[in-house]
Amino acid sequence: MEFIKSNIWLILIVINYVLALSGVITILLKKVNPTKTLSYIIALLVFPFVGLIVYYLFGQEYRKTKIFSRKNVLNQSITKKIQEGLELETTKIEEVDDLLDEKSKLIPLLYNSEKSKLTINNDVKIIKDGDKKFELLFEDIKNAKHHIHLEYFIIKDNKIGLELFDLLCEKASEGVKVRIVIDDVGSSISKKTKRRVEECGIEMHSFMPVLFSGSTGKMNYRDHRKIAVIDGVIGYLGGINISDTYVNANNELYWRDTHLRIVGEAVKPLQILFLTSFDFAFGDEIEVEKEFFPKHDCKENVPLQIAASGPDTDWSNIMEAIFVAITNASDYIYITTPYFIPNDEIVTALQVAARSNIDVKLIVPKTSDSWIAEYATNSYLERLLEAGVEVYQYCKGFVHAKTIVVDDTFSTIGTANMDYRSFNINFEVNALIYHKDTSLEMKQLFNDDLQDCEQLDMDRWVKRSKRVKLIEAVARLMAPLL
The missing domain is CATH 3.30.870.10 (Endonuclease Chain A)
Known part of the structure; x- marks a missing residue:
């Protein structure tokens, strides 16, 4: 014991470098990006203890192990029918070429990527700041009849967040089903608000909760998406989270951001993305309803592809x-x-x-x-x-x-x-x-x-x-x- 006490720092340093060398070998065997490999090796060898913590929190690779299972949602018959319906028929390729003009081959992946199919019948509205986004989103939520699906990296229960939750609780009391996925690292919601949300009948789940007992790699692989789907016919995506930071009317610092409101066929793949995230965060199989994918009457022709990437995709x-x-x-x-x-x-x-x-x-x-x-x-x-x-x-x-x-x-x-x-x-x-x-x-x-x-x-x-x-x-x- 005396030896341990008198040499405690030397022992800790030895343990650190044993673990660090083990991490270096693991990194080298993965044959990942050289820049990333070098960064982690330097962190492990040059910064004792700190390097191990960084590697423990950020350095684990999960893409190949597919931590994000999508089978529950994608294997259900309703979803399969929707996906098949999104397939472009060969006879329509010429129509698409006419719409895309000389850039029809801009993204060859369009017809090859199973997760990124092109849709034609869409109407889009570009939103250039949070104030307008919340005005439009809240109005669409007020008019919701069947369901409201939200998936956000950041939701905070500050002024705009509480305004959203007030509205969602009101819709839930009318019988509208509200489902929310929040990222556990990006979002900050008090226990009081979470309790109120649950009492309102809203289903809200955290994406990959970070726990001290099992947080390896979970500071990585965050749900950075900002998705809203209302009644399966209106969708939102872009850079604007749910927080007062994004409301210029309340801030001294001007926040310039861009969001997109979609009506039409592209809402369907956006809905599928939400359902897969909710299914994963929920931890149990969600039943896909046909009401999630209603018919739309959009007559506009804006060719649009919803492209998603993450540890669940084989390609970036x-x-x-x-x-x-x-x-x-x-x-x-x-x-x-x-x-x-x-x-x-x-x-x-x-x-x-x-x-x-x-x-x-x-x-x-x-x-x-x-x-x-x-x-x-x-x-x-x-x-x-x-x-x-x-x-x-x-x-x-x-x-x-x-x-x-x-x-x-x-x-x-x-x-x-x-x-x-x-x-x-x-x-x-x-x-x-x-x-x-x-x-x-x-x-x-x-x-x-x-x-x-x-x-x-x-x-x-x-x-x-x-x-x-x-x-x-x-x-x-x-x-x-x-």
């Missing part, structure tokens, strides 16, 4: 769609993202596009809500500037929109940031829209945002201090851990 669907959109551009690529920590494939694609005389513009925040994400983002900008990409920093407030528009033909709005976590770790959902009028509207929004931006000057940017560049380099090295 959203990242691949963005990559193909960039590499198929012929005129311009306009990107807005709050966190730009891309993989090498995306960086190379943007560099090649810019060097091919394609107009490539990127909007990122001047000041981020995360200092380490801000420095990591800044570490990538010099390479883009050298290739001719125009980089703009948003100054009016914080830009949280996750949007891309290409060649007046393709645009995407969703939850996925241009970073490693959205591409490879979290559950995300984007709408891929193949429609000229929508693309032109998105282009105009982008140009409007440019009025509130500062363009980075290459000569001035490269003169950043060595201290700043060093911080950026360290932040970039930690990017796969963010």
Whole structure:
């Protein structure tokens, strides 16, 4: 005992490095992304104890083990019929080609991805801030007749959250079935509010609850989606969570975000996504009702694909769609993202596009809500500037929109940031829209945002201090851990 007492730190260090070396071997055998591998190895070997904690919380890989089972929902007959109905018949491909014009082959994955089928009969409304989103969403909830399904990374019971829960409890008392999935890391709801929600008859479940006894990897693989489905005919997705942070009427800091309201056929795959999440969070099999997929009378023809990615998908669907959109551009690529920590494939694609005389513009925040994400983002900008990409920093407030528009033909709005976590770790959902009028509207929004931006000057940017560049380099090295 005396030996242990007098050598306690030496013993702990030895134990630390035994566990760290075990972790290093495990990481190497997985043969994952070299940058991610190096980041975790450095964390384990250079930072005793802290490295182990980081690896324990963030470093476990679950994609291949499919922690997120989708069989219960997808195997039910009603769901199968809906999925089969979403299949494009060969005879209709020419009609789709006419709608998509020369960019009909923009995303070859359209006809191959089982989880991302193209729908035609849709009407969409682009929402550019939280105030308008909540106004529209609350009105749709008030008019709900059968069910209200909500899946959000962040729901907080502050002013706007309590207003939502008041409305949901009122609808539940009218006999409308309300189901909610919240992410256990992102959301913050008091026990009092949870008790009230349960007493109202609302079913609310946490996605992958984080417990000290079994939280390995659960800080990763979060449900970053923001989905609302009302009566199976109206759907919402985008960057706006349920929190006062997103309500500009209540904030000093202006929050610029983009959301999408959908009416039509694309609500069906969005509904399926919600049901699979609810089924997983519920822990028991949910019975799919035919009322979840009613007929709609939408006469508009906006081709739209709901693309989802996460540990339950074999491919990084959203990242691949963005990559193909960039590499198929012929005129311009306009990107807005709050966190730009891309993989090498995306960086190379943007560099090649810019060097091919394609107009490539990127909007990122001047000041981020995360200092380490801000420095990591800044570490990538010099390479883009050298290739001719125009980089703009948003100054009016914080830009949280996750949007891309290409060649007046393709645009995407969703939850996925241009970073490693959205591409490879979290559950995300984007709408891929193949429609000229929508693309032109998105282009105009982008140009409007440019009025509130500062363009980075290459000569001035490269003169950043060595201290700043060093911080950026360290932040970039930690990017796969963010």
